[in-house]
Amino acid sequence: MKVPLIAWLTFQEARRRRIVLAALLLGAAFLALYALGFHFIYREMTRHGANSPANPDVKFGLNFILMAGLYVVNFLVIVLAGLTSVDTISGEIASHTIQAVAAKPIRRWEIVAGKWVGFAGMIALYVLMMAGGVMAVPFLIAGYVAPGAAQGLAVMVWEGILMMSLSLVGGTVWSTLANGVFIFGMYGLAFVGGWIERIGSVMQNETAVNLGIASSLVMPSESLWQRAAYVMQPPLLRNVGMSPFSFGSFPSGAMIGYSVLYVATSVVLAVFLFGRRDL
Amino acid sequence: MTTTPKRAAIETWGLRKEYGATVAVADLTLRVGAGEVFGFLGPNGAGKTTSLKMLLGLVHPTAGEGSLLGRPLGTPAARKQVGFLPEHFRFPHWLTAREFLDLHGRLLDLTVPVRREQIKRLLDLVELAAAADRRLGTFSKGMMQRIGLAQALLGDPLLVFLDEPTSGLDPFGRRLVRQIINDLRDRGVTVFLNSHLLSEVEATCDRVGFIRDGEIVDVVPLHTLLAGHTEVELRLGRVDDALLAGLRRWGEPLRVDDHRVTLQVRGEDALPRVAAWLVAQQADLYAMTPRQYTLEDLFLRIVEKPEVGR
Numbered sequence: 001m002k003v004p005l006i007a008w009l010t011f012q013e014a015r016r017r018r019i020v021l022a023a024l025l026l027g028a029a030f031l032a033l034y035a036l037g038f039h040f041i042y043r044e045m046t047r048h049g050a051n052s053p054a055n056p057d058v059k060f061g062l063n064f065i066l067m068a069g070l071y072v073v074n075f076l077v078i079v080l081a082g083l084t085s086v087d088t089i090s091g092e093i094a095s096h097t098i099q100a101v102a103a104k105p106i107r108r109w110e111i112v113a114g115k116w117v118g119f120a121g122m123i124a125l126y127v128l129m130m131a132g133g134v135m136a137v138p139f140l141i142a143g144y145v146a147p148g149a150a151q152g153l154a155v156m157v158w159e160g161i162l163m164m165s166l167s168l169v170g171g172t173v174w175s176t177l178a179n180g181v182f183i184f185g186m187y188g189l190a191f192v193g194g195w196i197e198r199i200g201s202v203m204q205n206e207t208a209v210n211l212g213i214a215s216s217l218v219m220p221s222e223s224l225w226q227r228a229a230y231v232m233q234p235p236l237l238r239n240v241g242m243s244p245f246s247f248g249s250f251p252s253g254a255m256i257g258y259s260v261l262y263v264a265t266s267v268v269l270a271v272f273l274f275g276r277r278d279l
Numbered sequence: 280m281t282t283t284p285k286r287a288a289i290e291t292w293g294l295r296k297e298y299g300a301t302v303a304v305a306d307l308t309l310r311v312g313a314g315e316v317f318g319f320l321g322p323n324g325a326g327k328t329t330s331l332k333m334l335l336g337l338v339h340p341t342a343g344e345g346s347l348l349g350r351p352l353g354t355p356a357a358r359k360q361v362g363f364l365p366e367h368f369r370f371p372h373w374l375t376a377r378e379f380l381d382l383h384g385r386l387l388d389l390t391v392p393v394r395r396e397q398i399k400r401l402l403d404l405v406e407l408a409a410a411a412d413r414r415l416g417t418f419s420k421g422m423m424q425r426i427g428l429a430q431a432l433l434g435d436p437l438l439v440f441l442d443e444p445t446s447g448l449d450p451f452g453r454r455l456v457r458q459i460i461n462d463l464r465d466r467g468v469t470v471f472l473n474s475h476l477l478s479e480v481e482a483t484c485d486r487v488g489f490i491r492d493g494e495i496v497d498v499v500p501l502h503t504l505l506a507g508h509t510e511v512e513l514r515l516g517r518v519d520d521a522l523l524a525g526l527r528r529w530g531e532p533l534r535v536d537d538h539r540v541t542l543q544v545r546g547e548d549a550l551p552r553v554a555a556w557l558v559a560q561q562a563d564l565y566a567m568t569p570r571q572y573t574l575e576d577l578f579l580r581i582v583e584k585p586e587v588g589r
Contacts, residue, residue, distance in 0.1 A: 005385050009371075016373040099365040100430060103335045104386040105355040278338040 002106045006114020007121065014084050014122045023080045023126070030076075031133045034069050038137045041065060046142075062144045063233055069134035070232070074156060074225050077127055078187055081160040082167055085119050086180045089171035089274060098279055108275040116168060116267055123160035131156055148231035155228035155256070159221050162259055163187065165266035166219075172273035186219040194222035216251070220259045223251040286313040288438045288469035291345030291352075294333050296326075296493075303329040305493040307343065311486075313437070316460060316470040318484035318501070320477070322582055326493040327473050328366055331442055334471070335363055348437055359387075362436035364427045366443045366473070372416030376407055376426050379415055380433060387434040401429035405455065420447035428459065439463060442473045457482055481505075481574040489581045497581050501574070506546050508572045511553065513540045516563025525560065529553050547571075 014020050045061055089112075092098040102111065131153055138144040146152070166186060170179035197212020199205075216223040230250040287310050294307035304326040311317045321327050332338035334345065336353040350357040370379055377398060384394035402408045405425040410418070415426065424447045431439055441460075445453045453476075460483040463470050474480050480487060481501070488498040510533065515522070518540055523532060526542055529549045534541040544553065550569055557564045 002386060005382075009382060013371060013373060095369045096365055096367060097369050097371060099332075099337055100363060100368060100370065100383070100427070101386065102337055103358060103361070103363040103365070104383065105359045105388070106386055107355055276339065279332070 002110045003114045003117060006106075006111055007117035010088070010115045010118025011121055014119065017084075019083055020080070020122070020126075023076065024129075027073075027076060027126075027130050027133070030072060031130070031137070034072075034134060035137045035141075038065055038069075039141055042138075042142050058142075059144070059234065062138050062142055063146060066134065066138050066144070066146055067229060067233065069137070070131055070152075070156070070229070071225075073127070073130045073134055074159070074228070076130060077123065077156060077160040078163055078221065080126055081119070081123050081163040082180070082183050082187070084122065085115075085164040085167040086171065086183060087176035088115055088119075089168060089270075090174060090176045090179055091171075093277070093279055094175065102279050109271045112168060112172075112267070112271045112274050116165065116270075119164045120161050123164060124157045127153060127157045127160060146232040147234060152228040152232035155224055155231070158256075158259065158263075159224035159228070162221055162224065162263050162266075165263045165270070168270040169266050169273065172270050172277055187221055189215050190219035190222040193219075194226065216255070217258070220255065220262055223255050224259055227251045227255060286349075287311065287346075288313045288315070288348055289317075289334060289345070289471065291334070292343055294330070294340045294343035294345055296329050296333060296338060297341045302493055304333065307333070307345075307490075307495060309345075309488060309495060309498070311469060311471060313348075313469055314464070314467045316464050316483055316485045317472065318480035318487040319471060319473045319490065320480060320487055320578055320582070321490035325490045325582075327490055328442060329493075330490065331440055331471070331473055335361070335440060360434070360437040362431035362433065362439040364424075364431040364439075364441045364444055366446070368423075368427050370415050370423070370426070370430075373414060375412050375414050376402065376418075377411045379426065380429060383430050383433050389434055397433055397435075398429075401432055404432070404459070405429045421449060421452050424448055425452065425455070428456070432459070436468065438469045438471070440471045440473075443475065444472070445474065445476055445479055453479065477574040477578055487574070489578070491582050504577060505571060505574065508577060509544050509547055509549075510570045510572065511542050511544055511550060512566075512568045512570070513542065513553070513557070513564065514538060514566040514568075515540065515557070516565070522557075522560065522562060525556065526553070 042062070045058055089098075092101075098111075102108065135146065135149060135153075138146075163183065167179060167183045170182045174182065193212045193215020195212075196208050196215070200208025200212060227250065289309060289311040291307050291309045294304060295302070296304040307326075307330050319327055319330070329338055333340045334347060334352065336358060339353070345352045347357040347361055348359075350359075374382065380398045380401065381394055384397065389397065399408075402411050405428055407422060407425055407429070410422065415423065418426065424444070428441075428444060431441065441456075444456045448456065457479065460470055460472065464483075464485075470483075472480060472484060484501050486498060486500050487504065489496045513526075515538055518535060518537060523535065523540065526532060526540060529552070530542050530544040532540050532542050542553070544550065547569065550567070554564065554567060
């Protein structure tokens, strides 16, 4: 059983390659900027003394700023999950690096499963660091904790894993570049589909809503973000407005179930395609 | 140097690989005995690397079957005691040499003390002990090839595949590869060598197989191959038809003029008899110059013959 070994290798590679370092440095810069901005906004909000985090207006304001921060983190997670995994299989096939490994007494599925586990661990850690960092800012400055924070974090991790799983499938059949176009194209589709659904829902246009739903079935990443954002907002706030994190309708638990099926299918497909592939 | 192998290290029957309409390997039927050093020769694009990849389970054959060390091709068990140095190979540039070997030792299920001992020994063998903790990204082409060799020897394999092992190596490196192959032979390890450098093959192999257009055209023990093809140039007082007819019993005259006959004989043993016969015929023999074929001559003859005739 070589899955833990390949997972370890994948994690180490992600850790040592500059891409993760760059993501962490940018992430740290973002967190610093975010904390600074939050500090000033919060000071402005509470200037008149009487306003405390218990005040609904302040609470909504804090949540809005928190969601804005998480929205950025969500995007960073997508980019990191996509970029680190996009060439892990196609690149190693192209550079022949995979040959010496696959010629060892190892099963092909162990290579795919190991990479999946390694990247999943890396994504989880990154989400916890970045989203955790963003959540720590309002907590440390204003003592504010969003509702459903744990579930929201878990869904954000899952969204990154979904993106990465799809990229493993693409990597078994296409070159790195083609795979990159594929996964970010899929993400773009889901993103635009999410907005079409939102606008359609406000304008009560059923066709637009259905288009949005269809796109979220093809690529459920945006639905997962919507779900994460939904669970982390106070009930009153999440149903109003037209911000990137408030929605007329929200993805149900069935959508989470669908995404689990989606990831499982992706992994099985990646294992199958990589197993058949000539290296 | 050839032994008559009892057990087979590699056995294949009708291995075939098609990529769409292109046939990369038409029929690979081969038996390499345990302990043999086998050279696999053929022009570029003849199907050497594809054949080797099929043996290692990297490429799925379209048809045919085979075994490595008695275990069916394509299974992890078949690769358990097999080492492989891929052609133009690259390794994760972010690992150090030691970490890289450790990783491959773990892929082979070697225990920590075994890995530690073997990594030290192999780094010494390929003369990279001083660079053990440097990242592979900083390695030169030759160093990369050496670390690849060390990787192929991890776990004391019983069968080692070397695909162009001397590519990128300087003369010292090439000598090292020769030494390693000879050491492996002494330890009874089977070596399957893909090489363009025929002098390497000539210096190391027991038997050679020639592949052309995806098909094995000949498999022969190297020493009989080389000894079996000797050319001798005879400088004589005069050459006539009776003399030529008499010489034909040792081999076909390749070139003939008034005073010279170049004869291809089967082995050096024929030379004293040719000389004795000529003397008995009272022919004036001025000079007798034997020339042994190199593997390169034979390679060109065996592999390129049909093209010449076209």
